[in-house]
Amino acid sequence: xxxAKSVIFFTTASGAGYGLVFLLIAADLxxxxxxxxxxxxxxxxxxFALIIGGLLSSTFHLGHPERAWRALTQWRSSWLSxxxxxxxxxxxPTGLFALHQLFWPGDFPVLAPLVGLAGMAAAAVTVYCTxxxxxxxxxxxxxxxxxxxxxxxxxxxxxxxxxxxALFAVFGFSSLPLLLVGLxxxxxxxxxxxxxxxxxDGTQSLSTPESATGLGEFGRVRLFEAPHTEANxxxxxxxxxxxRKHAAKLRRIALLCAFMLPFLLTLPGIFATGLVGVxxxxxxxxxxxxxxxxxxxxxxxxxxxxxxxYYGTAHA
Amino acid sequence: MTSLPKQxxxxxxxxxxxxxxxxxxxxxxxxxxxxxxxxxSAPLTDTDPYGAAPSGVWFNRIHSFEVTNEQGAGRTVNFPxxxxxxxxAPCVTVCPTGASYKRExxxxxxxxxxxxxxxxxxxxxxPYGAREYDADxxxxxxxxxxxxxxxxxxxxxxxRVPACVSTCPTGARSFGDLGDPDSDVSxxxxxxxxxxxxxxxxxxxxxxxxxxxxxxTGDGAAPAQALTPVTDSSAxxxxxxxxxxxxx
Numbered sequence: 304x305x306x307a308k309s310v311i312f313f314t315t316a317s318g319a320g321y322g323l324v325f326l327l328i329a330a331d332l333x334x335x336x337x338x339x340x341x342x343x344x345x346x347x348x349x350x351f352a353l354i355i356g357g358l359l360s361s362t363f364h365l366g367h368p369e370r371a372w373r374a375l376t377q378w379r380s381s382w383l384s385x386x387x388x389x390x391x392x393x394x395x396p397t398g399l400f401a402l403h404q405l406f407w408p409g410d411f412p413v414l415a416p417l418v419g420l421a422g423m424a425a426a427a428v429t430v431y432c433t434x435x436x437x438x439x440x441x442x443x444x445x446x447x448x449x450x451x452x453x454x455x456x457x458x459x460x461x462x463x464x465x466x467x468x469a470l471f472a473v474f475g476f477s478s479l480p481l482l483l484v485g486l487x488x489x490x491x492x493x494x495x496x497x498x499x500x501x502x503x504d505g506t507q508s509l510s511t512p513e514s515a516t517g518l519g520e521f522g523r524v525r526l527f528e529a530p531h532t533e534a535n536x537x538x539x540x541x542x543x544x545x546x547r548k549h550a551a552k553l554r555r556i557a558l559l560c561a562f563m564l565p566f567l568l569t570l571p572g573i574f575a576t577g578l579v580g581v582x583x584x585x586x587x588x589x590x591x592x593x594x595x596x597x598x599x600x601x602x603x604x605x606x607x608x609x610x611x612x613y614y615g616t617a618h619a
Numbered sequence: 620m621t622s623l624p625k626q627x628x629x630x631x632x633x634x635x636x637x638x639x640x641x642x643x644x645x646x647x648x649x650x651x652x653x654x655x656x657x658x659x660s661a662p663l664t665d666t667d668p669y670g671a672a673p674s675g676v677w678f679n680r681i682h683s684f685e686v687t688n689e690q691g692a693g694r695t696v697n698f699p700x701x702x703x704x705x706x707x708a709p710c711v712t713v714c715p716t717g718a719s720y721k722r723e724x725x726x727x728x729x730x731x732x733x734x735x736x737x738x739x740x741x742x743x744x745x746p747y748g749a750r751e752y753d754a755d756x757x758x759x760x761x762x763x764x765x766x767x768x769x770x771x772x773x774x775x776x777x778x779r780v781p782a783c784v785s786t787c788p789t790g791a792r793s794f795g796d797l798g799d800p801d802s803d804v805s806x807x808x809x810x811x812x813x814x815x816x817x818x819x820x821x822x823x824x825x826x827x828x829x830x831x832x833x834x835x836t837g838d839g840a841a842p843a844q845a846l847t848p849v850t851d852s853s854a855x856x857x858x859x860x861x862x863x864x865x866x867x
Contacts, residue, residue: 304743366737366757373734374715380622383740384715441709441820442746509819510746512684517814517828518638518696522688527695530648530680533672537748540739609817610748613682613700 306603317357322463323350386432396422444508493562526615541608561594624723631798633825640791643697647783654782678762702749702762703824710741
């Protein structure tokens with residue numbers, strides 16, 4: 304599948320934003336958030352900026368961005384529509400909780416945690432809806448499986464953890480539980496991504512050139528002549544292919560930058576205080592961002608669509 | 620509304636494509652383009668039509684496949700493909716805006732170009748590649764089954780069939796109601812063993828394909844041998860004379 308920049312930025316950025324907002328609320332409810340106005344303010348500002356930036360970028364690839372509001376109408380059947388509705392709804396509880404935390408901390412002791420929990424749930428459901436846009440597409444075998452929603456939720460949490468730990472360090476705080484959870488999530492992310500790639504390499508779609516043409520009873524089917532000499536929309540959008548040697552290299556870059564380096568850079572955050580710890584945790588954010596963008600690029604570029612069976616590929 | 624119609628009328632207009640007859644002349648694709656560039660989804664934009672990399676919107680494309688059996692004998696099958704107007708059309712249910720819809724009265728799948736936001740998700744959801752994005756108009760387009768031709772009272776009765784059907788010089792394409800088991804097309808499908816493309820994708824396509832008929836020499840026959848040179852003894856007088864002159 305064609306890896307569109309706007310969609311890669313959207314899924315990684317708003318995923319990180321939802322992860323960060325989720326964790327800020329969770330940390331507050333768990334009593335882990337230091338009473339620092341500017342830490343909370345910066346955290347929510349970064350979180351909402353990532354979410355809004357991602358959502359805006361997702362409209363850039365539309366043919367008619369001015370009609371985007373129509374995408375909120377078909378939530379009964381469409382995961383893309385559900386995602387739009389949830390993205391907008393999520394601003395309500397998360398925004399209210401953020402305002403409460405910033406300006407009226409301690410007020411509404413019963414109502415506030417409920418709103419916070421609702422915000423956390425809404426953020427998670429929004430990320431789940433994003434994942435289901437892809438996981439619901441049966442023609443793309445690499446997406447139509449349980450790995451995809453789990454991966455989107457896990458990577459959203461991981462990027463949020465890396466961000467929240469850097470945020471704490473920048474403001475001179477440190478939360479051992481959050482650092483430890485961050486390390487655990489990064490290790491889990493690494494294992495999960497390797498498992499997904501093993502699955503991807505060992506599986507292929509039920510659809511074949513034989514089933515696509517219905518000519519299997521006559522023998523093996525091979526494209527003899529394409530419908531035209533030049534590439535068409537379908538081949539550009541769905542027939543994107545990536546050289547195997549690049550794929551292997553990019554997979555190593557993704558694992559290294561998204562999980563391994565942030566893991567190693569989080570360790571000093573536990574033991575070293577002061578500038579070294581801050582620097583390491585900030586570098587972890589940069590590394591994780593590079594790794595996640597690479598991971599997401601591969602998620603699209605490595606996915607094969609059944610329509611490519613009509614254009615000369617042997618399996619999808 | 621992008622939910623599929625709950626109580627379809629039972630009428631399922633569609634095409635039956637005979638892979639035995641199709642000669643791969645591309646006339647159906649050309650007439651499709653001709654009719655539809657002035658029809659319901661007009662225009663079918665072309666970019667760089669006379670340049671180095673021409674590209675454009677086509678609702679109908681003709682592939683050619685080579686099928687080789689275990690004995691090594693092959694056959695070429697010309698394979699026209701357009702929207703299959705599926706009963707379980709995934710392109711309709713993924714649409715976030717309601718622009719993509721399946722008509723209750725005859726099962727035709729259409730796009731409302733005034734509501735389409737051009738997100739392209741429907742083209743990802745279609746396993747067959749039936750959707751065509753018009754980058755110039757910023758909306759998705761697709762085969763309309765010539766909805767503006769088949770119901771057009773200004774046309775003579777015999778012309779009220781899709782453009783691809785009316786133009787096919789070999790009669791490889793038939794149009795009719797596949798929801799009616801007694802229709803000509805349904806009987807054709809039953810008698811010839813018509814099949815669905817990619818049934819495992821569970822889209823329940825309306826359009827059916829008819830398999831190539833068995834070869835007269837038999838499908839299990841060994842591949843034809845390469846020609847061998849004619850020996851002197853069996854060659855005629857003229858051939859031997861020409862051979863002698865040329866060999867000299």
